[in-house]
Amino acid sequence: MIKVGIVGGTGYTGVELLRLLAQHPQVALQAITSRSEAGMPVAQMFPNLRGRVNLTFTEPSVDNLSQCDVVFFATPNGVAMKQVPELLAKGVKVIDLAADFRLKNPVDWQQWYGMPHACEDILAEAVYGLPEVNREAIKKARLVANPGCYPTAVQLGFLPLLKAGLVDANSLIADAKSGVSGAGRKAEVHTLLCEAGDSFKAYGVAGHRHLPEIKQGLQHIGGQAVGLTFVPHLLPMIRGIHATLYARLTQDVSDLQALYEQTYANESFVDVLPAGSHPETRSVRGANVCRIAVHRPQGGDTVVILSVIDNLVKGAAGQAVQNMNIMFGLAEDTGLMHIALLP
Known part of the structure; x- marks a missing residue:
């Protein structure tokens, strides 16, 4: 034990x-x-x-x-x-x-x-604890830095494109939304029910603390510096993150769906949905999984990736337990096979 x-x-x-x-x-x-x-x-x-x-x-x-x-x-x-x-x-x-x-x-x-x-x-x-990127280093680590919630959803969404070198790394956009639990369990006016309920707003547009973490991770994945516009938003719900990601193709790709499916084929906690899907935050509530869909609107040069996680699970505690399993030589999914809660 x-x-x-x-x-x-x-x-x-x-x-x-x-x-x-x-x-x-x-x-x-x-x-x-x-x-x-x-x-x-x-x-x-x-x-x-x-x-x-x-x-x-x-x-x-x-x-x-x-x-x-x-x-x-x-x-x-x-x-x-x-x-x-x-x-x-x-x-x-x-x-x-x-x-x-x-x-x-x-x-x-x-x-x-x-x-x-x-x-x-x-x-x-310290080893950055995104298992889909740093699994081998995590196995040997004494100290793991568990990724932030926004950075997890954004990096997993962009990873296949940057790893394959298919997009312009200088013009990435991450439009991300989070439930109020992402702000933590503390008394602050902006997270009160009467302030956050029935409302929707962006914040941190000039610069959010997760921006340098995301850029550092994307640079590691793609092997080059990235230009990223990251805009977080507060949603009037308790938990969940939805990241809508935009990237411009620099070469023609016949099958983006196959690229994503192949990249994550052996990953227990990344689920690439069928072509044309639109993942919902409720589909990951309470589960340690990132669900992803990839789109190419009108067959143009813009790729749109939809990435959803539970900010408290795959975006925090679940990913931390996943890292613990790796560090101690356990099966990665030990204690983490919870089905998402619906409704």
Whole structure:
């Protein structure tokens, strides 16, 4: 059994981790930390876990967490990088669901997150945890940087085109929408029901924190710098991401559908839908899967890719568990074969 600890277990990502790990056949939950809720039974805060998780929240302690085989950080940006070095030194593997280890350049980190990086030496060894791209490196990793939700949907959508060198990498467009849970479990006016309900808006048009992460990942996939216009939107729903992606072909391609199907033929958690499909966010709710459809309107030189994920599962906790499975030599789909919830 893999002994697991979670730092920061009171947010939406934390409870999603708990839901998945409590059902994982090779996991023993050892510790769930929260400074603000220490002493509270986990099931008191999250009643869906009654009878499945009997732990109480505890203060984060390296001594306690060092008894684990792997520790997940589901904390605000800037927390993990201050604690990870000590855990790694004690032989504990780490999967960080925040952004602390996603950007390879510490200058970029400081620019987008407003603080200096606390452990640049360890930053260099962190593996970006997009399994469809970095599976072999993840197998050997001590530290995995779990991708963001928007970056997961966007990179998986563009990957086949960039890998094959078929599109103009300087003119990519990602028009993406997310449910309100993507903002986290905290009290902020813009996520209140009366503010977000019955409304729809773009945000972060001048620059969103996920932009450098997406560009870094796409550059790695295609082997060249990319030009990307990324516009996120807030949808009046709880969970889900829909990314509509645009790219301009630089050479004629006879069968884009076959390209996508072949690229993802052996991927358990990427589902290429039949030609002409329009994936819905509800088709991935609660499931660790990205569903993709590729279109070429009127046979022109513009490709439109539709990519949907559950931002809390394939976009966060589910992908983190997928990475854990890879790191510990388990079948990648262990504990993750949940069917999406309908309606």
